[in-house]
Amino acid sequence: MSFAELRARPSNGVASGRPLIVELVGPAGAGKTTLMRAISARDARVQSGLRIDRLRFLPLILWHSLALAPAAAELFAEDPRSWWPGMRQLVRLRTFHPALAREAGSAGRAIILDEGPIFSLTRLAVFQNADRGRGRLGQAWGAELTRWTEELDVVVWLDAPDEVLAERIRNRRKRHQVKGGTEREVTEFLGRYRSAYRTVLAHLHAAGHVRIVEIQTNENTTDRIAEVILAALGPGRPTNGPVADL
Numbered sequence: 446m447s448f449a450e451l452r453a454r455p456s457n458g459v460a461s462g463r464p465l466i467v468e469l470v471g472p473a474g475a476g477k478t479t480l481m482r483a484i485s486a487r488d489a490r491v492q493s494g495l496r497i498d499r500l501r502f503l504p505l506i507l508w509h510s511l512a513l514a515p516a517a518a519e520l521f522a523e524d525p526r527s528w529w530p531g532m533r534q535l536v537r538l539r540t541f542h543p544a545l546a547r548e549a550g551s552a553g554r555a556i557i558l559d560e561g562p563i564f565s566l567t568r569l570a571v572f573q574n575a576d577r578g579r580g581r582l583g584q585a586w587g588a589e590l591t592r593w594t595e596e597l598d599v600v601v602w603l604d605a606p607d608e609v610l611a612e613r614i615r616n617r618r619k620r621h622q623v624k625g626g627t628e629r630e631v632t633e634f635l636g637r638y639r640s641a642y643r644t645v646l647a648h649l650h651a652a653g654h655v656r657i658v659e660i661q662t663n664e665n666t667t668d669r670i671a672e673v674i675l676a677a678l679g680p681g682r683p684t685n686g687p688v689a690d691l
Contacts, residue, residue, distance in 0.1 A: 464492070465555040465678055466545060466596060470563045470646075471603035472638045473621055474613035476662045477559040480603065483671040490553030491675075495561070497537075497544045509539040516581040520573060531573040531582070534565040538589045541565075542596070555678055562593045563600060563645055570641035590645065594652035601674055602646065604639075605663035607632050 469477040485493035499506065510517075513535050520528035541562050548556060558564075566589060569575035575586035605613075611631045614621050623634045649655040658677055660670055 463549045464553060465598040467555050467557045467599040467601065467674075467678070468561040468563050468597060469557065469559045469601045469603060470561075470567070470642060471662075472610055472635045472642075473623075474610035474617075475603035475605060476613075476667065477603060479667055480662070480670055480674075481557055481559045483667045484557055484674055487668075487671055488554065488675055490555070492548065492553065492556045495541070495544055495548060495556060495558055497540055502540055502544065505543060506536055506540055509536045513539075513585060516585045519578075519581045527573055531569060531575070534569050535582075535585055535589075538562055538565050538593075542592070545596070562589070562597065563642070563649075566590055566593070566645050567638065567641045570644060571637050576641070576644050590648055591652075594649050594654050597649070597655045599656045599658065599678065600646065600649060601658045601660060602642070603660055603662050605661060607635055609663045610635055 469481055471477060481493050485491050510532070513532065516535060517528055517532050520531045545556065566575075566586065569582075569586055570577075573582060575582050577583070578586065611628065614623065614631065615625075623631045626634070646657060650657060656677075658674065660673070662670065665673075
């Protein structure tokens with residue numbers, strides 16, 4: 446399924462009176478954080494990111510950790526090194542729901558995320574193969590994917606050619622596991638992430654509730670991309686049909 450097809454699927458809209466929940470996704474170097482800041486700077490009604498207060502949500506985090514114990518045991522049995530990163534993402538996915546509900550009461554037009562639920566689902570697919578699991582981990586992953594197809598409104602897929610992403614990864618100050626890698630290592634890493642993202646986005650597309658927008662960040666300025674995304678959000682909710690091509 447091509448992203449041109451994904452982009453054409455209309456959204457079902459959102460519940461009246463709450464902000465849109467938008468996530469920017471894409472491989473490393475695609476420009477998610479920079480774009481999120483640019484969007485928020487252009488429209489004060491768009492909240493940039495979501496801070497989960499660990500102290501405030503500690504009881505809920507502990508509860509989810511206990512509920513996910515069977516999945517944690519499965520992770521530990523398969524690879525002791527992967528159980529903690531996997532558990533962090535699973536607990537994070539579950540904590541996002543009440544955290545977003547809490548912010549929705551005071552947010553304006555939209556809440557935009559750059560490391561939201563799709564990011565966590567994708568990391569679990571890349572590093573723990575959660576999308577292919579049939580045990581507790583696979584069940585937990587599938588349940589969260591289903592829930593987020595109902596709660597997300599817009600997903601913006603950002604991408605660029607591998608050589609552009611590789612240059613961005615190497616030139617930015619932020620640390621990254623393939624920053625010093627060979628061209629082949631960077632390409633393989635980006636390929637794994639793209640494949641996992643496509644799996645998740647295909648599920649969102651099939652459910653029909655989430656609008657998906659595709660943008661190549663190497664072909665336009667950040668300001669132009671921010672304008673197009675804000676236009677796609679509309680005055681209060683996403684409109685049907687594709688956005689302007691970029």
